[in-house]
Amino acid sequence: MELPQLFVEKMKSLLGEEYSDYEACLQRPKQSGIRVNTSKISVEEFRKIAPFEIEPVPWTENGFFVEAKDQPAKHPFYHAGLYYIQEPSAMAPAAFLPVEPGDKVLDLCAAPGGKSTELGARLKGEGLLVSNDISITRTKALLKNLEMFGISNSVIASEEPKNLVPVCYEYFDKVLVDAPCSGEGMFRKGSNEIKNWAEYGIEPYVKIQREIILDAVKMLKPGGYLLYSTCTFSPEEDEQLIEYLLHQVPELSLVDMPEADGFDRGHPEWTVSGLQDVKKCIRLWPHKIKGEGHFLALLKKEGEPAAGAEGQKRDRAKISQEAEAFLSECRMDLDPNRIKEHKGRLILTPKDLPDLGRLRVLRHGLLLGEMKKRRFEPSQVLAMALSGDGYARTLDLSLSDERLMKYLKCETILADEKEDGMYLVTVQGYPLGWGKLSKGRMKNKYAPSWRWM
Numbered sequence: 001m002e003l004p005q006l007f008v009e010k011m012k013s014l015l016g017e018e019y020s021d022y023e024a025c026l027q028r029p030k031q032s033g034i035r036v037n038t039s040k041i042s043v044e045e046f047r048k049i050a051p052f053e054i055e056p057v058p059w060t061e062n063g064f065f066v067e068a069k070d071q072p073a074k075h076p077f078y079h080a081g082l083y084y085i086q087e088p089s090a091m092a093p094a095a096f097l098p099v100e101p102g103d104k105v106l107d108l109c110a111a112p113g114g115k116s117t118e119l120g121a122r123l124k125g126e127g128l129l130v131s132n133d134i135s136i137t138r139t140k141a142l143l144k145n146l147e148m149f150g151i152s153n154s155v156i157a158s159e160e161p162k163n164l165v166p167v168c169y170e171y172f173d174k175v176l177v178d179a180p181c182s183g184e185g186m187f188r189k190g191s192n193e194i195k196n197w198a199e200y201g202i203e204p205y206v207k208i209q210r211e212i213i214l215d216a217v218k219m220l221k222p223g224g225y226l227l228y229s230t231c232t233f234s235p236e237e238d239e240q241l242i243e244y245l246l247h248q249v250p251e252l253s254l255v256d257m258p259e260a261d262g263f264d265r266g267h268p269e270w271t272v273s274g275l276q277d278v279k280k281c282i283r284l285w286p287h288k289i290k291g292e293g294h295f296l297a298l299l300k301k302e303g304e305p306a307a308g309a310e311g312q313k314r315d316r317a318k319i320s321q322e323a324e325a326f327l328s329e330c331r332m333d334l335d336p337n338r339i340k341e342h343k344g345r346l347i348l349t350p351k352d353l354p355d356l357g358r359l360r361v362l363r364h365g366l367l368l369g370e371m372k373k374r375r376f377e378p379s380q381v382l383a384m385a386l387s388g389d390g391y392a393r394t395l396d397l398s399l400s401d402e403r404l405m406k407y408l409k410c411e412t413i414l415a416d417e418k419e420d421g422m423y424l425v426t427v428q429g430y431p432l433g434w435g436k437l438s439k440g441r442m443k444n445k446y447a448p449s450w451r452w453m
């Protein structure tokens with residue numbers, strides 16, 4: 001791996017004697033990690049059923065180092081949304097943003113959803129998560145990851161941040177800006193990242209970061225918290241970006257974050273004005289921790305939040321009898337006032353929702369299913385949002401049951417349950433999808449696009 005000379009010189013001047021440790025660490029293999037979905041399973045429970053060796057990540061309660069050879073993506077628990085596969089240092093930003101159930105949260109640069117899935121899990125179904133990314137292709141991956149995690153109270157948008165500002169002005173309690181950056185923490189991943197750096201450098205990113213963060217601040221309520229993060233080391237995109245922000249928006253101040261083994265602090269000597277407060281920021285270096293590296297700054301906006309605006313008033317959707325009968329068998333808060341119908345699709349919208357009218361929104365809440373002529377087809381995501389006992393009939397498969405793989409491969413399976421009808425299929429009590437039983441044969445309703453390959 002050949003690093004750009006300019007980068008090497010800069011890192012040597014930043015790191016001094018530590019540079020050789022940094023250089024050496026790039027030769028080591030990348031550290032893999034998983035983060036437990038605490039909206040589905042507690043960390044304690046997960047430890048009991050973990051199918052491979054796990055070692056705690058010191059800076060999160062639900063993150064674990066794993067061995068890549070264990071292939072965590074190739075396990076039915078992954079398909080049940082019990083964990084997300086994530087580079088360990090990338091677990092820090094969502095962990096340090098103090099999200100509480102009921103908050104309105106914005107993840108402005110969210111795709112493919114590493115941090116949004118954690119923010120959504122921490123909301124525990126209460127409040128609202130708006131996950132946005134400018135790239136529509138990446139936003140589709142974000143949608144799938146949030147669906148797999150069973151996050152029901154999210155809106156997924158693909159917009160330029162400036163377009164969100166007029167409808168979401170001072171709307172959010174918590175905002176995450178995991179900014180597009182020059183990606184110096186990704187160099188171990190390979191040559192593309194290095195090539196990009198050599199071609200574009202850091203300047204274009206600084207410009208975008210300044211624009212994004214100023215828009216983000218406009219959407220933050222007074223009294224709210226904003227976390228800014230990058231996976232790069234350049235002070236221009238890290239400490240200096242925060243210095244710029246604090247000059248532009250005096251009502252913001254930096255907030256201290258917890259210590260963990262191997263953490264470094266922000267460097268005042270890398271700012272233009274010697275700003276001491278950047279010591280409250282955190283730097284994760286790949287030669288000091290088991291991870292690729294990150295920069296984090298937590299900021300608070302001065303003031304008291306104004307009383308929450310009323311959610312949009314919505315008309316009650318017309319729901320077919322079949323859909324009504326099906327939904328009455330789901331053990332979930334399905335407030336009829338929140339159910340919206342669009343071209344036969346039923347969507348459970350979050351309680352509070354800004355009017356996102358003309359914006360490019362991929363999903364406004366939880367897709368419950370589709371009303372067909374005389375039946376209702378529940379969605380794959382509804383299954384993922386239910387708890388293991390969240391439906392009237394379940395077929396639970398153990399890990400050793402040979403029907404499990406067949407089910408995940410969308411094949412028909414046999415079951416000797418007495419009652420015919422729709423079943424929630426689970427693995428060791430955790431939902432995977434739907435199946436329709438008739439005389440001992442279960443028609444597979446697992447989403448074909450999620451099929452086990």
Ligand SMILES: C[S@@+](CC[C@H](N)C(=O)[O-])C[C@H]1O[C@@H](n2cnc3c(N)ncnc32)[C@H](O)[C@@H]1O
Pocket residue numbers: 090108109110111112113114115116132133134135138159160161178179180181208212
């Ligand atoms: C570091 S990545 C985000 C990773 C994501 N937070 C996660 O944890 O999975 C930065 C993201 O910013 C998006 N992006 C780039 N320019 C943007 C802009 N002007 N507004 C919003 N998002 C932008 C990119 O498409 C990219 O997905």
